[in-house]
Amino acid sequence: MSPGLYIHVPFCRSKCPYCAFYSVPSAVPVPIWFKGIRKETLLYKGRFDRFDSLYLGGGTPTSLDDRTLAGLIDHIFSHLDFAVDTEFTIEANPCDLSEEKLRLLRDRGCNRVNLGVQSFDDRALAFLGRSHSAEDAKTALTRLRRFGFDNVGVDLIYSLPGQPLETWLHTLNRALSFQPEHISCYELTLEKGTVFAGLHEKGKIQPLSEADMRSYYLATAQRLVESGYIHYEVSNFARNEACCSRHNQKYWQRVPYLGLGPSAHSFDGNERWWNVRSIRQYGADLDNGRLPVEGRETLTGEQVRLETLSLGFRTREGVVLRQVASVPESWDVLSRMETAGLVKVREGRIIPTEEGFLVADHLPLYFS
Amino acid sequence: MDHIRNFSIIAHIDHGKSTLADRLIQATGLVEERDFRDQILDTMEIERERGITIKSQAITLPYVDRQGRSFELNLIDTPGHVDFSYEVSRALASCEGVLLLVDAAQGVEAQTVANAYAAMEHDLEIIPVINKIDLPSADIERVKEEIEIELGLDSDHAILCSAKEGTGIEDVLEAVANRIPPPAGPVEGPLKALIFDAHYDPFRGTIVSCRLFSGIVRAGDRIRLMHNRAVYKVEEVGLFRLSREPKKELSAGEVGYIISGIKTVSDTRIGDTITLENDPAPAPLPGFKEVKPVVFASIYPVSSDDYRSLADSLEKYKLNDAALMFQKDSSAALGLGFRCGFLGLLHLEIVQERLEREFDQSIIMTSPTVQYRFVLSNGEEITVDNPVYYPDPATILKGMEPYIRAGIMIPERYMGAVMDLCLERRGVNAQFNYPTPGRIEIRFDMPLAEVIYDFYDSLKTVTQGYGSFDYDLLDYRDSDLVKLDILLNGERVDALSQIVYRESARPRALNACEKLKEEIPRHMFKIAVQGAIGGTIIARSTISPFRKDVTAKCYGGDITRKRKLLEKQKKGKKRMKMVGSVAIPQSAFVAVLKTDKKGS
Numbered sequence: 001m002s003p004g005l006y007i008h009v010p011f012c013r014s015k016c017p018y019c020a021f022y023s024v025p026s027a028v029p030v031p032i033w034f035k036g037i038r039k040e041t042l043l044y045k046g047r048f049d050r051f052d053s054l055y056l057g058g059g060t061p062t063s064l065d066d067r068t069l070a071g072l073i074d075h076i077f078s079h080l081d082f083a084v085d086t087e088f089t090i091e092a093n094p095c096d097l098s099e100e101k102l103r104l105l106r107d108r109g110c111n112r113v114n115l116g117v118q119s120f121d122d123r124a125l126a127f128l129g130r131s132h133s134a135e136d137a138k139t140a141l142t143r144l145r146r147f148g149f150d151n152v153g154v155d156l157i158y159s160l161p162g163q164p165l166e167t168w169l170h171t172l173n174r175a176l177s178f179q180p181e182h183i184s185c186y187e188l189t190l191e192k193g194t195v196f197a198g199l200h201e202k203g204k205i206q207p208l209s210e211a212d213m214r215s216y217y218l219a220t221a222q223r224l225v226e227s228g229y230i231h232y233e234v235s236n237f238a239r240n241e242a243c244c245s246r247h248n249q250k251y252w253q254r255v256p257y258l259g260l261g262p263s264a265h266s267f268d269g270n271e272r273w274w275n276v277r278s279i280r281q282y283g284a285d286l287d288n289g290r291l292p293v294e295g296r297e298t299l300t301g302e303q304v305r306l307e308t309l310s311l312g313f314r315t316r317e318g319v320v321l322r323q324v325a326s327v328p329e330s331w332d333v334l335s336r337m338e339t340a341g342l343v344k345v346r347e348g349r350i351i352p353t354e355e356g357f358l359v360a361d362h363l364p365l366y367f368s
Numbered sequence: 369m370d371h372i373r374n375f376s377i378i379a380h381i382d383h384g385k386s387t388l389a390d391r392l393i394q395a396t397g398l399v400e401e402r403d404f405r406d407q408i409l410d411t412m413e414i415e416r417e418r419g420i421t422i423k424s425q426a427i428t429l430p431y432v433d434r435q436g437r438s439f440e441l442n443l444i445d446t447p448g449h450v451d452f453s454y455e456v457s458r459a460l461a462s463c464e465g466v467l468l469l470v471d472a473a474q475g476v477e478a479q480t481v482a483n484a485y486a487a488m489e490h491d492l493e494i495i496p497v498i499n500k501i502d503l504p505s506a507d508i509e510r511v512k513e514e515i516e517i518e519l520g521l522d523s524d525h526a527i528l529c530s531a532k533e534g535t536g537i538e539d540v541l542e543a544v545a546n547r548i549p550p551p552a553g554p555v556e557g558p559l560k561a562l563i564f565d566a567h568y569d570p571f572r573g574t575i576v577s578c579r580l581f582s583g584i585v586r587a588g589d590r591i592r593l594m595h596n597r598a599v600y601k602v603e604e605v606g607l608f609r610l611s612r613e614p615k616k617e618l619s620a621g622e623v624g625y626i627i628s629g630i631k632t633v634s635d636t637r638i639g640d641t642i643t644l645e646n647d648p649a650p651a652p653l654p655g656f657k658e659v660k661p662v663v664f665a666s667i668y669p670v671s672s673d674d675y676r677s678l679a680d681s682l683e684k685y686k687l688n689d690a691a692l693m694f695q696k697d698s699s700a701a702l703g704l705g706f707r708c709g710f711l712g713l714l715h716l717e718i719v720q721e722r723l724e725r726e727f728d729q730s731i732i733m734t735s736p737t738v739q740y741r742f743v744l745s746n747g748e749e750i751t752v753d754n755p756v757y758y759p760d761p762a763t764i765l766k767g768m769e770p771y772i773r774a775g776i777m778i779p780e781r782y783m784g785a786v787m788d789l790c791l792e793r794r795g796v797n798a799q800f801n802y803p804t805p806g807r808i809e810i811r812f813d814m815p816l817a818e819v820i821y822d823f824y825d826s827l828k829t830v831t832q833g834y835g836s837f838d839y840d841l842l843d844y845r846d847s848d849l850v851k852l853d854i855l856l857n858g859e860r861v862d863a864l865s866q867i868v869y870r871e872s873a874r875p876r877a878l879n880a881c882e883k884l885k886e887e888i889p890r891h892m893f894k895i896a897v898q899g900a901i902g903g904t905i906i907a908r909s910t911i912s913p914f915r916k917d918v919t920a921k922c923y924g925g926d927i928t929r930k931r932k933l934l935e936k937q938k939k940g941k942k943r944m945k946m947v948g949s950v951a952i953p954q955s956a957f958v959a960v961l962k963t964d965k966k967g968s
Contacts, residue, residue, distance in 0.1 A: 187920040265925035
């Protein structure tokens, strides 16, 4: 399978209190970063096969000014090799999608927009520290359709502290009314180092109970599946097969990908490596003609197996039986899992059920 | 012989014994300041960490007193814990005097009393030393009063010092030289040397520490260990300095070492008498006792592949610890392992820690038990130190369990709480002493099994750390004993069984079920934890299955982070023992003996 290209744009207008991705709330270092990206691109020229997906993520890629954004895309396409039908996704903030920017993106081949809606409830948006309103999201979605974007994804966050289930289902229904091709529903996770994690430690916010999280999750999956969406990964739903994110599936299927930009991770099918986080360090390394790589690892056979299990159990593809055959207890475990309704065995694969998705982090441990 | 002084330092735990020993060594110039590692006598890492001396050792210190006379001061270190009271008694038997160290803030405590009495029994010169006088909470007058009243010692000549700050150290050395009598005992006459310690050296075999009471021993002599009846040829004798210092001979009154090709420490007996084969003493020195283990538990390798390696480690460990007993054992739940006997709970913990740290063994230790006796209907009396061998209840005429005499010293305000605790622990025959105003000494007869059941920690909790504790073994007494089994999902886990007093069975079972619920991680299925006597379930708890643990976002391309977390969990899981379909962590096997005694 063809590799994917990821570009990390580490800039945001402000930091959201739940987000642990690397970004800075300032546009000042953009030139350093942009210069770095251009150099890094050249260093990887010819080192990967032809890409068939491009993903601009962050951070907030749409926060880049139009000139930089256009320059970035042009640079990438002129120095790296892409398939004709490349899936080109950009993560977007509803406030950023001016008509000029949409035109710029459309003209440069961007065919998939993933919109950070998060919620259609203004109170929830305020809690999440988002600068846009539900109305802004609606405007952005309408405008995207008007500009002919026929592959639009909506990102939502649920299981907020104190959020009633009805409020969340209302958000979900609003999202469905726009008939997006793709919906990601992320349960709120209190990531270490975030503002929310700090508030949780001080007892200022209380996550939902395990039982509540279960029912939110199951209600979400049920609502989306009833509406015809395919639940193809723990948090991801697509309107049809063609709408599943080609790029993201590469991560889960251990297909090679190149990540450019600070803190980006790469995988060439054998080795993994990851870049330094700091923009300054990133720029300095590249100025000195060095790859800004912070660490590398090559996995042992058993590590590959463990990784294959942990990624596989998060998707509806599951895991091929051969991957667990080396562990003698597997057959016993498997029959108990089937009885408990966590997995089904179909055509030589172990496929997690909705209940299985709910404990996907644990499933690999039973086969190792 | 006039220039020799043999002495020990005795104290309650934490009163600063090791620090004082260090200062004495420093002050006599045996070691350069820059070479000095704190607490030289406590050489083992665990000793250093816990601040206790496990094995006694000796050191010979050169000293010139204020009048210009030269001395050799033999400091014989003693273990500071009740588990090792016999070793203490042999060390004391090798001395003419002791420094009785008392913390200026804490005052006289249970082990101070027990140690002082032990020294009196050996007719030793006792020099009270009040330590930690630099503490703001020091109350020297009160401590002096306690020394007078509780110990009946003259406190006028008590020495004040702060080992930590180095004050009063010179006074201590002067007192050792001038107040402790020199050893008596004829250089002529047959050799009598008391073994008070032995340790293993990988190059030389067993190094015996001894005190000579009469005669002379030289390299080349053939010696006989009188209780063992074994004969060895002496390779080397000498003094303990910082390292061993060979000497032509050791003579009566001296303390030193003998190397004579003894292979393991277990071939010697602490308290045994060494004499010459061709000129034997008519009788050994008094006070010899065969040390017997009183607490028993099984040790299993976490991974059954490591059985061989565990066996090797135990063999090696035993080279240096004659008190540890072990034999093969097997469990349906845990596979092949060893049944071990220990001198007490501290000894057990030390063995466990050293096996893990120094021998790199990953082990599961089952809950400790005492040695029970049963009289059966066919008239036979059997001894049971492993719940697995609890006899068919229909055949039991009566059961018996070992009792101790506990001594507890506390500030008066905790009396109610401590009484409650002791009565709850089946304490009988209470006696009270009021040594000084505000303090009380309680003595109880109590089953040893109750001491094993988390007694120290409970006592510490109810007395907020002010209670001190000491015990002596008494005798066996009749007791109604049953076997409490633990079942996980209906499967009996033999390694979790306990023999318990019938009336305590239900609370014990409830506690065990609750503890296991805390210790055993949730599984993907429900786990029923049950406590049973025979076929009757008397307690139960349920470990609910985990039903949600997935992280929403698999971080972009950062698969590494996720995999590392998984590897860590996997490693944790490898350290658990699979019993049927249930993974039990190591900690669960001893947790069943922990209580949740809350402070009052």
